[in-house]
Amino acid sequence: MSWSVVIPLLAFLAIIFFIGIWSSRKTAASESGFLQDYFLGGRELGGFVLAMTMVATYGSASSFLGGPGTAYTIGFGWILLAMTQVVTGYFVLMVLGKKFAILARRYNAITLTDFLKARYQSPVVVILSAAAIIIFLFSAMAAQWVGGARLVESLTGMSYNTALFIFAVSVLIYVIVGGFRAVAVTDAVQGSVMVIGTLILLVAVIVAGGGVPNIIRDLTAENPNLITPFGPDGTLSKAYVSSFWILVGVGVVGLPQIAVRAMSYKSSKSMHRAIIIGTIVTGVIMLNMHLIGVFARPILPGIEVGDKVIPLISMEVLPSWLAGVVLAAPMAAIMSTVDSLLILVSSTIVKDVYLNYIKPDASIKVIKRASFGVTAVLGIIVYLLALNPPDLLIFLNLFAFGGLEAAFIWPIVMGLYWKYSNKYGAIASMAVGMASYVFLHYYNQANGNLLDVHTVTIPVVLSFVAFVGVSLLFKREAFDYEAR
Amino acid sequence: METPKSKDDWRFKIANREALIGVALAVINFVWWFGFAYGMGSGDVEEYSYVFGLPAWFFYSCVLGLAVMIVLVALTVKFFFRDIPFEDGEEER
Numbered sequence: 001m002s003w004s005v006v007i008p009l010l011a012f013l014a015i016i017f018f019i020g021i022w023s024s025r026k027t028a029a030s031e032s033g034f035l036q037d038y039f040l041g042g043r044e045l046g047g048f049v050l051a052m053t054m055v056a057t058y059g060s061a062s063s064f065l066g067g068p069g070t071a072y073t074i075g076f077g078w079i080l081l082a083m084t085q086v087v088t089g090y091f092v093l094m095v096l097g098k099k100f101a102i103l104a105r106r107y108n109a110i111t112l113t114d115f116l117k118a119r120y121q122s123p124v125v126v127i128l129s130a131a132a133i134i135i136f137l138f139s140a141m142a143a144q145w146v147g148g149a150r151l152v153e154s155l156t157g158m159s160y161n162t163a164l165f166i167f168a169v170s171v172l173i174y175v176i177v178g179g180f181r182a183v184a185v186t187d188a189v190q191g192s193v194m195v196i197g198t199l200i201l202l203v204a205v206i207v208a209g210g211g212v213p214n215i216i217r218d219l220t221a222e223n224p225n226l227i228t229p230f231g232p233d234g235t236l237s238k239a240y241v242s243s244f245w246i247l248v249g250v251g252v253v254g255l256p257q258i259a260v261r262a263m264s265y266k267s268s269k270s271m272h273r274a275i276i277i278g279t280i281v282t283g284v285i286m287l288n289m290h291l292i293g294v295f296a297r298p299i300l301p302g303i304e305v306g307d308k309v310i311p312l313i314s315m316e317v318l319p320s321w322l323a324g325v326v327l328a329a330p331m332a333a334i335m336s337t338v339d340s341l342l343i344l345v346s347s348t349i350v351k352d353v354y355l356n357y358i359k360p361d362a363s364i365k366v367i368k369r370a371s372f373g374v375t376a377v378l379g380i381i382v383y384l385l386a387l388n389p390p391d392l393l394i395f396l397n398l399f400a401f402g403g404l405e406a407a408f409i410w411p412i413v414m415g416l417y418w419k420y421s422n423k424y425g426a427i428a429s430m431a432v433g434m435a436s437y438v439f440l441h442y443y444n445q446a447n448g449n450l451l452d453v454h455t456v457t458i459p460v461v462l463s464f465v466a467f468v469g470v471s472l473l474f475k476r477e478a479f480d481y482e483a484r
Numbered sequence: 485m486e487t488p489k490s491k492d493d494w495r496f497k498i499a500n501r502e503a504l505i506g507v508a509l510a511v512i513n514f515v516w517w518f519g520f521a522y523g524m525g526s527g528d529v530e531e532y533s534y535v536f537g538l539p540a541w542f543f544y545s546c547v548l549g550l551a552v553m554i555v556l557v558a559l560t561v562k563f564f565f566r567d568i569p570f571e572d573g574e575e576e577r
Contacts, residue, residue, distance in 0.1 A: 076542050080521050083546045087510050090557045094506025099499035101570045212537030224529040227539045229521050238522055242514075250510055268567045279557045283550040417500065482493065 008324030020174025038179035047273025052191035056336035064330035068293030069306020075226030089279030104263035122423035139396035190332030197329030198288035218298035243453035254409030402456035406433030425471030433463030520545035
C-alpha cells in the first residue's frame with residue numbers, strides 16, 4: 001500500500017464528509033417544507049452549485065476512467081466523440097429552461113414523476129416512470145458503486161470489500177443526514193476537484209511526453225491513424241461518432257437525475273450563471289481527460305485495461321502525494337454520481353410511490369422517518385449487492401442511460417412545449433422507447449450497429465413518432481398550462 | 485414589465501424563445517464540430533497541418549470549437565436571456 005497516495009485520498013473523503021454534514025444544518029432547521037428541502041434543497045441552488053452538481057452528476061466513472069482509457073486505444077477520434085458532451089453544459093438548462101422551473105413550482109413538483117403526473121394526469125404514466133427510475137437508476141447506482149470500490153482497491157491495495165465499506169459509509173452518512181443540499185454542495189466541491197485535478201494531470205503529462213509536437217510525432221510513428229478522426233483501423237465512422245450527439249449530448253435532457261436539477265435552482269440569475277459555468281466546466285473536463293488518455297499512450301505504452309490508464313499515468317508523471325490529490329478526481333466523479341442517484345431513487349420511492357399510493361395522508365414526522373429510512377435501506381441494499389454483483393444488475397445497467405433517455409425525453413420536452421401532448425402519447429412513447437431500445441441492443445450486438453449509429457438513435461426517433469402519432473390519434477385537445 | 489395576458493403566461497413566451505435559442509446553439513455547435521473534424525481530418529495524414537502541435541482538424545473542431553461555444557453561450561445569455569420570476573403571482577406585484 002502506498003501511503004503517500006492513500007493519505008490525500010482519505011483526507012479528501014473526510015473533507016467531503018464534513019462538508020456534507022455541515023451543509024445539512026439548514027435541512028435540519030426547517031420543518032414545514034421538509035420534502036422540498038430534503039429532496040430538492042428547498043429550490044435555492046445558486047448558479048455555481050447548480051452548474052457543478054449537474055456536471056458532477058453527469059460526469060461519472062466513464063468520464064474519468066473508461067472514456068480516457070478508450071481514448072488511449074482509439075486516439076483523437078475518441079476525443080472528438082467525447083466533445084459531443086459539451087452541448088449538455090448549456091442545452092439541458094436552456095431547453096428545459098424557465099418553463100420547467102415555472103411549472104415545477106406551480107405544480108409543487110419535487111420529482112420528475114410529480115411533473116409528469118401533473119402534466120398528463122395519468123396513474124399509468126406515474127407508475128411507468130417511477131418504475132423505470134427505480135429499476136434502472138438503482139442498477140446504474142450499484143454499477144458506479146462497484147466502480148468506486150474497484151478504484152479504491154486498485155489505488156490503495158486494500159481488499160475490495162474494505163474499499164467498498166469505506167466508500168459506502170462515507171457516501172451514505174452525508175446523503176442520509178444532509179439530503180439534496182448536502183449532495184449538491186459536495187458535488188460542487190467534487191466538481192472543482194475534477195477541474196483542478198485534470199488540469200494538473202494534463203500539464204504533467206505534456207511535460208513528461210516532451211511537449212505536444214513530440215507526443216504527436218510519437219503517436220504518428222506508432223500508427224498515423226491515431227491522429228485521424230477515424231480510429232486506429234479507420235473504422236470509427238462519421239455516423240457512429242455523430243450519433244453520440246444524441247446519447248451523451250442533447251439526449252441527456254431525458255435523464256431524470258439531470259432533469260430534476262433543472263427544478264432545483266433559485267432564480268433565473270442562478271440559471272444564467274449555471275449555463276455559462278456548466279459549459280466551461282464540462283468542456284474543460286472532457287477535453288482534458290480525453291487528451292490525457294491519448295497523450296498517455298507514448299509515455300506508458302501497452303496498458304491493457306482501459307480503466308487503469310488514468311491511475312497508472314498519474315502515478316507515473318506526478319509525485320505520489322500529488323497523484324493522490326489528482327486521483328481524488330475520479331473518486332469525486334463516482335461519489336457525486338452515486339449520491340445523486342441515491343437521493344433520486346429515494347425521492348421516487350417516498351414521493352411517487354409511498355405518498356401517492358400507500359399513505360397519502362402521512363404526517364411530517366412519518367414522512368421524515370420514511371425519507372431517512374428509505375435512503376438508508378437503499379444504501380444498504382446497494383452495498384450488499386455490490387459485494388457480489390448479480391448478473392441481473394449488470395444487465396439492467398446496460399439500459400440505464402440510453403433506455404431512460406429514449407423513455408423520458410419526449411414526455412418531458414413535448415410535455416413542456418407542445419400543448420397537444422397527452423397521456424396516450426406519453427405512455428406510447430415510453431413503452432416504444434424502452435422496448436425498441438432493449439430490442440435494438442440485442443440486434444446490434446448480433447449484427448453490428450443498424451444504420452451504423454449508436455443504439456440510442458433509432459429508439460429516440462421511434463418514441464418521437466409514437467408520441468406525436470398517438471397523441472393526435474386519441475384526443476386532440478389543447479392542454480391548459482395555467483390550470484393547477 | 486408587461487401586463488399578464490388573460491390566457492398565456494407572459495413568461496412562457498420568453499421561455500419558449502430561450503429554448504429555441506438553445507436548439508440553435510446546439511445546431512451551430514454540431515456544424516462547427518462536424519465541419520472542421522471531417523472537412524479537414526478526412527485527408528491524408530501526411531498532408532495534415534498542425535496548430536500548437538495538435539492536428540489542425542482537431543484544434544479547430546474541438547479546442548477552438550469549445551472556446552467559440554463558450555463565448556457564444558456567454559454572449560447569448562448576457563444579451564438575449566431575460567430575468568423573470570419563477571413563482572406564480574410575483575408578476576402582479
